[in-house]
Amino acid sequence: MSKAAVKISLDLLRNPMCEQDQIFLESITALDTAMHRMDSVNQEKIMKYQRTVTEPLKKYSSVFASLNMAVKKRDQALQDYKCLQSKVERFEEKYKEKTGPNIVKLYQVREELQPAREEFEAREKQLLKEMPRLYQSRILYFQPIHEALIRTQVVYFTEMNRIFSELSDQIDQERLTDEQRERENEARLGELRALSIVASD
Known part of the structure; x- marks a missing residue:
């Protein structure tokens, strides 16, 4: 959005109306400066998000690959154990005679x-011990990320408020209310509609 705002302000600066009206040019120049400041603050916000939110979340998600591997190894160990256990049961059934070779x-x-x-x-014990710790630590891990997200937003919107307040002070010399501006715009639009070259509805 900030990139689009910068483009709009640049396009307005290139508009021939700026060459014809000095007050309009000053107003658009102030807008362009504010849009570039806004874009700069936005880029800084994105970098902070990367460092304090996105990268920590990627690191946290990498834990799950190790966890999934540990679960797969535990499942494989269980399958191996069950396979050998059924093999022992088959041998016990098959070699009921207590002869030397059968016993061996x-x-x-x-x-x-x-x-x-x-x-x-061992694998089962490790998972039973560590999975609850992983589960319990999730809040402790996400809390600072959440706080960083909120702080970044506060800084961003505070700066945006400052930029646009300054812009408003620069371009709003008449200090009109919204209602007064609306009446003024309607009056000017009425003048335009009254022109003979404008088609009536």
């Missing part, structure tokens, strides 16, 4: 199960 095979399969269980339990 069953022992080997059970040995594979132990590390899989430990890995799953």
Whole structure:
């Protein structure tokens, strides 16, 4: 919007009416200066938003990639554990005879199960411990971002108020009220409508 306002003020400055009327030229020049100041303040606001809102939110969202990876690893560990557990159950069913080779095979399969269980339990324990901490920390993380957003808005709109108050003081030499301006504009429009070259409705 500020870029469009700057373009409008530049277009008005290039208008031939500015060459013909010094008061109009001064008014448009004041507008152009204010629009450039507004654009500068707007660019500064955007940079502050980047630093205090957008970048911290991107950093926060990067946490979820790690979290998703941890959940996937936990799910994979659970699948590995369940797979080996069902393998042990099949072997127990298959090798009910307590012969030497059967006992060795069953022992080997059970040995594979132990590390899989430990890995799953470690990953499960880590998630159960850290996910509540992540969930609880979200407010503490977002609070300063929210405050920065509000402070940036306050600074921006305070500066905009100052810029446009100064502009109003520069161009409003007559100090007319809105109603007086409306009556003045209607009177001038009436004069234009009274011209013979203007078609009547």
